[in-house]
Amino acid sequence: MIPVKIINKGHQQLPAYATPQSAGMDLRANIDEPITLHPMERRLISTGLYIALPEGYEAQVRPRSGLALKHGITVLNTPGTIDADYRGEVMVLLVNLSDTDFVVNDGERIAQMIITKHETAHFIEVEELDETERGAGGYGHTGVK
Numbered sequence: 001m002i003p004v005k006i007i008n009k010g011h012q013q014l015p016a017y018a019t020p021q022s023a024g025m026d027l028r029a030n031i032d033e034p035i036t037l038h039p040m041e042r043r044l045i046s047t048g049l050y051i052a053l054p055e056g057y058e059a060q061v062r063p064r065s066g067l068a069l070k071h072g073i074t075v076l077n078t079p080g081t082i083d084a085d086y087r088g089e090v091m092v093l094l095v096n097l098s099d100t101d102f103v104v105n106d107g108e109r110i111a112q113m114i115i116t117k118h119e120t121a122h123f124i125e126v127e128e129l130d131e132t133e134r135g136a137g138g139y140g141h142t143g144v145k
Contacts, residue, residue, distance in 0.1 A: 010048015
């Protein structure tokens with residue numbers, strides 16, 4: 001368990017794991033009135049939450065699979081990263097990829113947040129990279145099998 005300080009300036013419950021082995025915690029909309037997302041519209045949705053992560057950790061904001069499947073609603077900058085030194089409100093950038101309006105209601109579960117450890121890279125400039133079997137093969141290089 002990682003201790004994470006949190007301030008709840010909203011009126012929703014704190015994020016919680018739905019099951020003992022869940023990786024993510026649901027984030028809820030903390031809004032005064034419903035927000036209608038028209039097709040292809042994007043909006044920042046308030047959660048009312050402020051967190052202080054330990055150094056070496058990040059929070060990732062990801063879509064909820066049910067909203068994506070049933071309604072075409074996703075998090076636009078997936079995963080959205082919350083750095084350990086960020087102290088602003090946790091906001092969720094939702095987009096409606098469907099062809100119908102979608103209404104976000106107060107208290108609705110709109111995304112999930114995952115807390116994860118990360119490493120800090122130190123780049124070492126070199127003249128060439130090690131050879132590998134794959135080499136420079138990129139997108140689609142293995143074909144369809």
